[in-house]
Amino acid sequence: MPASHILLIRCSDEPGLVFKITGVLFAHGLNIIRNGEFVERADNTFFMRTEFAGPFEAETLTGELRQALPAAADIRLSDNxxxxxxxMATKEHHCLSELLVRxxxxxxxxxxxAxxxxxxxxxxxxxxxxxPFHHVSHEGQTREAHEQEVLAVLAGYQPEFVVLAKYMRILSSEFVAHYANRLINIHHSFLPAFVGASPYxxxxxxxxxxxxxxxxxxNEQLDQGPIIAQSVIPIDHTQSASEMAQAGRxxxxxxxxxxxxxxxxEQVFVHHNKTIIFD
Amino acid sequence: MPASHILLIRCSDEPGLVFKITGVLFAHGLNIIRNGEFVERADNTFFMRTEFAGPFEAETLTGELRQALPAAADIRLSDNxxxxxxxMATKEHHCLSELLVRxxxxxxxxxxxAxxxxxxxxxxxxxxxxxPFHHVSHEGQTREAHEQEVLAVLAGYQPEFVVLAKYMRILSSEFVAHYANRLINIHHSFLPAFVGASPYxxxxxxxxxxxxxxxxxxNEQLDQGPIIAQSVIPIDHTQSASEMAQAGRxxxxxxxxxxxxxxxxEQVFVHHNKTIIFD
Amino acid sequence: MPASHILLIRCSDEPGLVFKITGVLFAHGLNIIRNGEFVERADNTFFMRTEFAGPFEAETLTGELRQALPAAADIRLSDNxxxxxxxMATKEHHCLSELLVRxxxxxxxxxxxAxxxxxxxxxxxxxxxxxPFHHVSHEGQTREAHEQEVLAVLAGYQPEFVVLAKYMRILSSEFVAHYANRLINIHHSFLPAFVGASPYxxxxxxxxxxxxxxxxxxNEQLDQGPIIAQSVIPIDHTQSASEMAQAGRxxxxxxxxxxxxxxxxEQVFVHHNKTIIFD
Amino acid sequence: MPASHILLIRCSDEPGLVFKITGVLFAHGLNIIRNGEFVERADNTFFMRTEFAGPFEAETLTGELRQALPAAADIRLSDNxxxxxxxMATKEHHCLSELLVRxxxxxxxxxxxAxxxxxxxxxxxxxxxxxPFHHVSHEGQTREAHEQEVLAVLAGYQPEFVVLAKYMRILSSEFVAHYANRLINIHHSFLPAFVGASPYxxxxxxxxxxxxxxxxxxNEQLDQGPIIAQSVIPIDHTQSASEMAQAGRxxxxxxxxxxxxxxxxEQVFVHHNKTIIFD
Structure with missing residues (x-):
């Protein structure tokens, strides 16, 4: 498969957007592989994700799109x-192991x-x-001091995303602000049920x-950030909290x-407190 | 299939309970069709549900079981x-229609x-x-007066269970007390997420x-009673609250x-705030 | 909500189709409510479903689309x-009751x-x-004679679709040909597992x-037609075939x-032996 | 938790079995932790699985159970x-990795x-x-010769179970016979749909x-052996066979x-072509 690029657009909705955007791509001779649009009626916002292939000059393409779209349109080109x-993890291995294997x-x-x-x-x-594994102990430290140390380690890697693979400490708003919309957590309950500690x-x-x-x-509120994915399994009265925890892993x-x-x-837009997810 | 009976036992756990109970049934020549036991470790309570067939004299059987079991054992024989x-319903038909058809x-x-x-x-x-359909309007009435009227209609029927098939009014503790463990509600969310009004x-x-x-x-606390069954369906960002409501029906x-x-x-025991459900 | 219309297009894929189609709609000042496209790579076929609102003259619109699209494009406008x-049913009521209530x-x-x-x-x-209920008994009749009688009743109603709501007789190819892609059946198994009689x-x-x-x-092959939707439930060894049938209803x-x-x-395209389904 | 033992009984059904079996356990002062029974009506076979704790002498216990039970009862004590x-695997890693991590x-x-x-x-x-990893290539070998080589490696380990974690070669009846009811396979379809090669x-x-x-x-018939567990995920027309394969992993x-x-x-009994599974 040839390298594909992804065009991500968010702007206020108005008639003709799909026509205008696909017109720019067509004029460049770009081949659309997959295309999706969505309009959030609540605030009249248009979202579009287009996967395409073919040669293009990013600045030219973006410039033409900007011409075609409403002012303040959010246009992003990703090289995929x-x-x-x-x-980041604590003691439980299952999420970390899963990601390491993949x-x-x-x-x-x-x-x-790391x-x-x-x-x-x-x-x-x-x-x-x-x-590389960095053990940054929180023992005997204030939360602030510990987070500073973690941030320093992170800064050394300049990651685009930080994944909390069962990291069991609550992060401060200050920490979260460093990685806005780039910090992903797995919470072991079907949110918003059982926010906080010990959901099982x-x-x-x-x-x-x-x-x-x-x-x-x-985000800055505990277990209140935009949901990306959820899944469930049935349980019954015979299962103890620890058996639920085991099944939940x-x-x-x-x-x-x-x-x-x-x-x-690049299938996920964060929009206010929700996600818009394209196939 | 011949008429079957169901024996339901709840008592404090101790060694030999299954042996003693099945001994009484065996001595009476009763044929066990299905049998289940469960011990709630949290408070050492034993539960047993036995479906059996054959002739018996209820008082004799219960008396012998009482002899065999710990004091204060809860023994119930149901003729199934x-x-x-x-x-009870309000305006939405889907739960009521489902039950009427069945x-x-x-x-x-x-x-x-009724x-x-x-x-x-x-x-x-x-x-x-x-x-029979009883329209008991709540308009222009206090909750107390309305509930009294509903209770009066119910009293005329002496139901063993009252089923709230999308009855959209909150019932007082006084009302609920009349039908303790006999009042079943469907709540349109995956509890404990989205307690109360407008879960969608x-x-x-x-x-x-x-x-x-x-x-x-x-029970007397809104949407906090013992859960009998739950089920879920996936949704996505394209669905409005009313489309979710439609899908949820x-x-x-x-x-x-x-x-x-x-x-x-008779597969369900209510135990504190939970249900124990036998296959 | 104002009346919406649905545009359904199927043609061989080529660059610029979305641009051209949305261009025609934009030129007419039509408001796109929902839009979806899909390209079946296996045979290079383009599918598009567009829900739109606004005044238009059907022949003009279709004519312009035909100009813009590859020859032999399949263009359909539905007034939704x-x-x-x-x-059609046999003895089991559950599917029929469900549809009658809805x-x-x-x-x-x-x-x-009917x-x-x-x-x-x-x-x-x-x-x-x-x-209206038509009892058309098959007893003492050849399949051909019985089907002729059913077809005669159907002809009196000129239905756009015939729904087999647990109609338990196999239909001949001749019968099926009368309602190509307009005859929908529910088969009580997870096809292709358990084709034919007594799947439970x-x-x-x-x-x-x-x-x-x-x-x-x-279609003309038993239980081999294009699948629209499937769903499943877990069972276990304790359930007899008739208990499975009950749970399966x-x-x-x-x-x-x-x-x-x-x-x-109008969310479903039939394409060879498959369905393409738009959200 | 103290060491527990598991008693597994299979025999022809008759009245009083639970009474007799629990009587033997009670007389030995053994503490039942979990208990399940099932009667397969099709051939009148009784199954019981009892998890218990406490000191006992295996031969005595088994002897007393044998006395209490019908002739030819299958009685097994497992030390859990x-x-x-x-x-065994081929090229795909996901099942093997999962088991290695666990x-x-x-x-x-x-x-x-190994x-x-x-x-x-x-x-x-x-x-x-x-x-230890044993690469036993099948290239340039007959199936018989290759299987003999695999069997020789297995014989060196004397495993109780052999798990085919995406082992993509069909095993002969002779091979299977060496590990009757001890050879477990994962088939990448919802059997009996899509038996054999390339189910996706x-x-x-x-x-x-x-x-x-x-x-x-x-067992000796391809993909026809007793099913232990199944699970499913929804897919749609947008997914290619290889995307299905990926999602299916x-x-x-x-x-x-x-x-x-x-x-x-020890929760699984194999009975003819089925499994009986206790919670």
């Missing part, structure tokens, strides 16, 4: 190459630069896959019959991996 | 006949005595199925990727019907 | 009004003209909903852990209803 | 320790002794996890809307892992 990412076999559409953890436990599996214990206490997991962008890792696949392929 | 129920074809394991609604809208479909609007606003429905016993009616099937077949 | 349909409450996007059955059993429920008995014998249902267009009726929703909203 | 297994973190309830493959590709990931290509050609995976015991590995969890915890 693997993203540079850093993974990375090792070229299935993650990303380059994992793993950061507040515990040493996952160092072995990380190094086994030939990747909460689910057990409530007696629910289904549990789930939620991958979302992190498979859901968590698959949901996280799927959300990364969507984000790294 | 259709339950007498009343349905009832008409003998699939509900219940005898619907339908009560605070609006006249569903009178036609109810009468079409040959059932809440789901839309939160940008979730899955919506659901929850059938539960009603199929889930709601099937979940409600399934929960009634479980309850009416 | 309820379809005229006839339902129809009664204006949720089917179709006008049910019900035809080879048994009298479902006459009561049909008449209860105020619809087949599923029980094979010991599967999931069962399903398939809504599909009927809920899946069947919901899948059939969903497939009709898709077809009647 | 991790099983010794060998994994094994490394003590989640497999098994001891992986990996055998007919290609060298998965040697690196295997050795990375510190396990078959699924694509048929235009199904759901694909799945099936974990099953291997997550289902395959999770279904395989879940089936091993069930088998290794």
């Amino acid at each position: 190459r693997p993203k540079n990412i850093v993974l 990375h090792a076999f070229g299935e993650l559409n990303a380059r994992v630069l 793993v950061i953890s507040n515990y040493p436990k996952l160092g072995d599996i990380t190094r086994q896959f030939g990747l 214990a909460q689910a057990y206490a409530r007696g629910v019959k289904i549990i789930g997991a939620t991958a979302h962008f992190v 498979d859901v968590e890792k698959i949901v996280l991996a799927r959300s990364l696949q969507l984000v790294f392929a | 006949r259709p339950k007498n129920i009343v349905l 009832h008409a074809f003998g699939e509900l394991n219940a005898r619907v005595l 339908v009560i609604s605070n609006y006249p809208k569903l009178g036609d479909i109810t009468r079409q199925f040959g059932l 609007a809440q789901a839309y606003a939160r940008g979730v990727k899955i919506i659901g429905a929850t059938a539960h016993f009603v 199929d889930v709601e009616k099937i979940v409600l019907a399934r929960s009634l099937q479980l309850v009416f077949a | 009004r309820p379809k005229n349909i006839v339902l 129809h009664a409450f204006g949720e089917l996007n179709a006008r049910v003209l 019900v035809i059955s080879n048994y009298p059993k479902l006459g009561d429920i049909t008449r209860q909903f105020g619809l 008995a087949q599923a029980y014998a094979r010991g599967v852990k999931i069962i399903g249902a398939t809504a599909h267009f009927v 809920d899946v069947e009726k919901i899948v059939l209803a969903r497939s009709l929703q898709l077809v009647f909203a | 320790r991790p099983k010794n297994i060998v994994l 094994h490394a973190f003590g989640e497999l309830n098994a001891r992986v002794l 990996v055998i493959s007919n290609y060298p590709k998965l040697g690196d990931i295997t050795r990375q996890f510190g396990l 290509a078959q699924a694509y050609a048929r235009g199904v809307k759901i694909i799945g995976a099936t974990a099953h015991f291997v 997550d289902v395959e590995k999770i279904v395989l892992a879940r089936s091993l969890q069930l088998v290794f915890a």
